[in-house]
């Protein structure tokens with residue numbers, strides 16, 4: 070299966086970051102990366118600004134579940150699509166911790182699919198849950214409640230919350246166990262990403278793990294140098 074290297078810029082950057090795809094291209098040419106997909110998910114205003122002649126996919130970090138309406142401050146899937154997005158991250162733990170429920174995540178994933186884009190559905194356990202030995206059953210319950218009815222065009226990102234932005238990474242054994250479990254649950258065709266402190270130094274081992282089909286990268290995606298090194302590790 071192709072690898073997807075997905076950058077989640079979170080709330081970083083300004084309009085000068087529109088040049089980052091050019092910078093990325095200078096570091097890793099199109100032919101170098103013919104076998105992988107690169108995705109950048111910037112804050113909303115950068116979606117249309119990103120100078121992207123390079124076949125880098127562009128995605129959003131969130132959307133609203135409704136097609137349109139009186140939802141101040143929200144953005145619809147239709148608008149994201151017209152701005153050039155082909156993926157939308159839904160259910161990131163930073164949004165779940167702000168009150169987004171499994172049902173909300175499912176509704177958003179359904180909306181993304183209905184709009185013709187691909188949802189990247191995030192799941193993952195807290196440190197307490199991991200230490201109580203219930204990580205797998207927690208992720209199972211999240212997936213059961215957050216996945217859309219039709220799973221033929223989705224991506225799943227397993228991101229242990231305690232590994233996000235902390236420099237702590239799940240062990241290769243833990244990643245292999247969780248991804249193996251998710252693979253059994255969802256079947257052979259869905260791309261499974263790992264996220265949580267993926268860096269140039271650990272990318273090769275993580276991306277070489279069974280049932281890991283790419284990575285969702287926060288901190289290390291802000292510099293094109295480290296993002297390109299991670300992408301190279303997937304080749």
Ligand code: PGA
Nearest residue numbers: 233234265266286287288
């Ligand atoms: P991180 O973030 O790479 O900075 O840990 C990953 C994410 O939140 O998607």
